[in-house]
Amino acid sequence: MTATLAGSARDDRAAVDKAISLLVALGDRSSGESGVSALARRAQMSKSTAYRVLGMLERNGVVERVGTDYRLGERLHHLGKAVYAPGSESIRDVLLPYLADLYEASRETVHLAVLDGPHVVYLAKLYGHRPAPVPSRIGGRLPAYATAVGKVLLAYDYEAAERVLSQPLRSYSASTITDPDELSAELDGIRRTGVAFDNEEYQPGLACVAVPVLNRAGRAVAALSVAGRLGQIDTRRLSVHARRVAAAASQAAARGLARTA
Template sequence: MTATLDGPVRDDRAAVDKAISLLVVLGDRAHGETGVSELARRARMSKSTAYRVLGMLERNGVVERVGTGYRLGERLHHLGRAVYAPGAEGVRDLLLPYLADLYETTRETVHLAVLHGTHVVYLAKLYGHRPTPVPSRIGGRLPAHTTAVGKVLLAYDSDAAERVLSEPLERFTDHTLTDPDELAAELDAIRRSGVAFDDEEYQPGLACVAAPVLSRGGRAVAALSVAGRHGRIDTRALSGQARRVCASASRAWAARVARTYAA
């Protein structure tokens, strides 16, 4: 019996585990194609097994073969959209021009992100001219308490903040906030100032500043951020530009909601 992802297999758990291992490896190497030998080595399986499982994944459209290598397939990207926060595509489409405005005023790497559970999901990213150690990627997630965009979104979402504060806060660097009381105090300060900072809290060498895009009710729809190498960019100086762009984006969001209800 031929094993496919569309039909029964002799060992479901083994087949699924192997397929996921290969997909994870491909996701980690998403900027190009990877050969079977390298995939097998990284997924810790034989080359023949990797080739067979990749064939199943290819037939189901979740990986694509390019020459002698493989990459994630279009079907997987479509499925991935289902994990975005509800309405994320509409948020991205409306706010992309404002992300471009923030890039134009700073010439640094900028992000558009939304909150999904206790993580942030990056909907868009524009790269600055200077190399920056930024781990974010479009569609990727990071723990909200470790990032400027995440903290500014939590500051304006009490339910999400409560969930984050009730769980253990994972440490990524010496600067990560892992004390719930300290994080709660910082979220209060963010609500007062309208801006959040990340000083090497997720990754050493990275500094960010973020501001929220707010609805008329004061809830954060999304956040925009500027990121750069710690010690090179002045995130405090950039905070004014982030606030101004996000204020314009907030007005555009409010206008869109008003048109929707008027229709």
């Protein structure tokens, strides 16, 4: 009996690993192929095993079949929404046009992010023309205190800032602010100026500038940022464009988010 249970556990673990490998293969947009043979090759399993696991995923709505090809299913999309902070979908819908405006003004990589606990969650990202060491991804999380978007959001959320300042601050690069007093002083400065900067604080070679999107009560509901390679972008100059876009975005947020509240 014990041996049977142990064997069953090993089989379940193997099945989960195979399912995840196939989902990762499906999510890899670098290859246009999504038939069983191609997916089995990328997931490094036999075609028969891939076909069986894909069938299980299809029955659960995580994968959909289109002819002889497969694609990620709608249920997986709905599950993915759980990654975002509450209310993020409406924030993204209202503010996406302003993220596009910021991109047009800068032509650099731009982000829309919200605060979720001690982290920032990236709701949208538009890539700039020049390659830059930007570690963000849509739905991804980074420590708020080590990013421009995170610092600007913490500056307008005293409770969240206090929680972050009360915990040890890990160093991600030689420039990460790990002293609570220094970080607190920087947040005070951000409240006065309405803009935050990041010079290699999370990622070496990366520079960012971020501004808050404020609601009618003056609370930051989101942040917009511009990021690029250090030495190639002028974050001070870009802060002028970012402030202008954020002012218009704040007015839209005050209108649009009030209707969806």
